[in-house]
Amino acid sequence: MIDLYLIRDIVSWALMLAGGLAVVSGAIGLVRFPDFFTRLHAAGVTDTAGAELIILGMMLQSPTWLHVAKLAFIGAFLFLTSPVATHAIAHAAWMTGFKPMQGPDLRYEGDGK
Amino acid sequence: MGRFLILVLALAGLWLLLSGYFDKPLLLAFGAGSVLFAAYLARRAGILDHDSVPARLFPGVLGYWMWLGGEIGKANMIVIRHALAVEPKLSPKLFLVPNPPKSTVGKATFANSITLTPGTVSVDLREDAILVHALTEELADVAAITDMGVRVAKIEGRG
Numbered sequence: 593m594i595d596l597y598l599i600r601d602i603v604s605w606a607l608m609l610a611g612g613l614a615v616v617s618g619a620i621g622l623v624r625f626p627d628f629f630t631r632l633h634a635a636g637v638t639d640t641a642g643a644e645l646i647i648l649g650m651m652l653q654s655p656t657w658l659h660v661a662k663l664a665f666i667g668a669f670l671f672l673t674s675p676v677a678t679h680a681i682a683h684a685a686w687m688t689g690f691k692p693m694q695g696p697d698l699r700y701e702g703d704g705k
Numbered sequence: 706m707g708r709f710l711i712l713v714l715a716l717a718g719l720w721l722l723l724s725g726y727f728d729k730p731l732l733l734a735f736g737a738g739s740v741l742f743a744a745y746l747a748r749r750a751g752i753l754d755h756d757s758v759p760a761r762l763f764p765g766v767l768g769y770w771m772w773l774g775g776e777i778g779k780a781n782m783i784v785i786r787h788a789l790a791v792e793p794k795l796s797p798k799l800f801l802v803p804n805p806p807k808s809t810v811g812k813a814t815f816a817n818s819i820t821l822t823p824g825t826v827s828v829d830l831r832e833d834a835i836l837v838h839a840l841t842e843e844l845a846d847v848a849a850i851t852d853m854g855v856r857v858a859k860i861e862g863r864g
Binding site for chain 2: 613614617618620621624625626627629630632633634636637639640641644658661662665671672674675676678679682683686687692693694695696698
């Protein structure tokens with residue numbers, strides 16, 4: 593008989609490692625990308641793939657269904673609120689006249705209007 | 706009255722699952738009291754409308770979220786590849802996409818979906834368009850983003 597607990601552990605480890613990799617990639621991108629708006633995109637990786645994959649991995653390790661439900665709520669609320677925060681920051685930067693770099697040569701010019 | 710009942714049921718479900726008290730009558734009574742009080746305050750404040758309790762989105766939005774999850778996964782791979790590339794080839798771009806949904810909830814859902822997809826962030830909401838910033842030329846796919854908006858418009862139109 594196949595050991596279900598072993599399979600569960602393998603899948604949840606894979607999910608958590610993938611989530612951890614996404615968080616680290618997001619952090620690396622945050623440092624390496626050239627300007628404010630491109631850095632927002634790197635932070636988006638941490639928000640979505642990173643957080644949700646780690647939460648999925650934790651769900652598989654939960655002792656009871658109640659914990660699964662609570663983790664599902666955390667995931668759902670992150671899913672609904674993180675874009676609001678990102679948009680608030682991006683919109684605030686735009687409204688104060690902060691213009692993004694554009695084009696393959698990353699120049700500050702033209703405001704897209 | 707329909708919205709009031711839906712809000713009460715949703716809050717009661719949230720309270721039950723977060724607290725986990727299924728067999729303690731005193732605490733259950735306190736929970737029921739606080740749920741009813743919160744719903745009464747929401748009604749008294751006059752904020753029980755299609756924006757705060759978007760019940761009509763509900764059967765359809767679940768399928769949309771599944772689809773959106775797949776799109777987010779694909780976009781994540783692209784952004785991670787750029788973040789880890791030896792020499793990232795970025796070509797950031799600002800562009801306008803049309804905003805097909807009619808209701809405020811639909812517009813907000815669409816704008817949030819754009820932001821939630823890594824590589825694109827909605828920067829400014831205009832009357833009938835959204836200003837989007839994309840990380841690369843390849844991610845600045847107006848047709849694909851508009852298709853996302855059409856899907857949102859389909860859900861909000863239901864019911």
